[in-house]
Amino acid sequence: MDTPAKGTIAQRDPDVKVEAGAPSAEELKAKFGRDIFRDFDYDDPKFNVNFVETLNTQLKHCPVARSNVGTGYWWVTRNEDVRRIGQDWKTFSNAQGYQPNRPEGLPYLYPEESDPPRHTAWRSALNPHLSPMAVAGYEKAIREDVNTLIDRFIDKGECEFISEFGAILPGWAFFKNILGVPVEDLALLVNGVEQGTFAPVSERAGHFAKVFEYLGAFLEKRSKQAPQDDMVSTILAGVTYEDGSPAVGTQVVGAGGYHVRRHCDDDLRDGLGDSPPSATPAGSRSAGRQPGDDAQRN
Known part of the structure; x- marks a missing residue:
């Protein structure tokens, strides 16, 4: 070559x-x-x-x-x-982030924005919480969320699918059902992720900063509670890399970020049937x- x-x-x-x-x-x-x-x-x-x-x-x-x-x-x-x-x-490599023209100062999202051995260490730790059996346990709660969202526009007989449903459900599935974020805080996180991804490039870092600030405080609060058998406790426990170094705080918060939302997006898309041709930058x-x-x- x-x-x-x-x-x-x-x-x-x-x-x-x-x-x-x-x-x-x-x-x-x-x-x-x-x-x-x-x-x-x-x-x-x-x-x-x-x-x-x-x-x-x-x-x-x-x-x-x-x-x-x-x-x-x-x-x-x-x-x-x-x-x-x-x-x-x-x-x-993903180690410098996957987003083209990445906003300066945007924290890396773990494990997506890392390479082996860091990616391997985080995926190994998080995978048990994302197995088919584990995810199946959220089906009832997610179905209830679907009904809640539909109830918001059912009387109109129509909806704008993305803004009123498609962009909201994945965030609820992850932040509410997997991380256990209070319902009243979901709008802040869902909107922060959505705008951090699709707002004008110059504004994206600011939106993600709000998400990471919230998650940092959320993880700090959970760290003072007894460990549970859930993803949050696994994230808080962190990982140790092959060279013996532990994950630093920003990596722990990054692992609590929005990477699972991307998997939720894929699941939602697949559930809707045929999709347009695959395009990935x-x-x-x-x-x-x-x-x-x-x-x-x-």
Whole structure:
């Protein structure tokens, strides 16, 4: 493999491979408002409007697209490529975070934003709480949450699915049923995660800061209580890495963060049946890196 060029993607203008018969840059701009092969932006509102058509075009003609936003990143759409990236942590590290153009000061979310051996240590500790049998134990409570949310709009006969249901339920499933957060605090956390993920980039760190501040106080309060057989006590117990060093406080709070919400999102999506083609930014493993760029960081 050739040695990859250094510098940010936006600066080094790397080659984007486009298959024969693909629309020209001018045709893409006329149809999508931008060149979705060489200048993609997953935060562009037009992507939301033309979601499936955009992905189908990329899947067919340019399965690895490029973005020039910020430091730049790669956008990978084919399942086999996404799977390879997800399994090759030595090349596509998560240790510097998976979010493209990550806001400065945003704490890392453990175990997602780590590599082995740290990732292995946290996953081993948390997995018993996320086994099929353990998750099945939350079914009754989550069904009750579903009914509660539906009751809020049933008299209207309709709803805006994402804002009134889809964006709320995963947070309830995790924060309320798994962590045991009081119901009255759920709105703060659910909104903080939602805005920390989808608000304008400059505002995301501030929203996540509120979530981490709350979780830090929540874990501190629980640490003064008797241990329980639950995920919170496991998080508080922390882990010891292979070199004998313990997880530091920010890593413990990060492990109490929103990573399980992503799994809840997947479960909700799968439960709804067919979904659009899979699209995962290269940032889901390593924002804006080519193979070989800063390959392994622990």
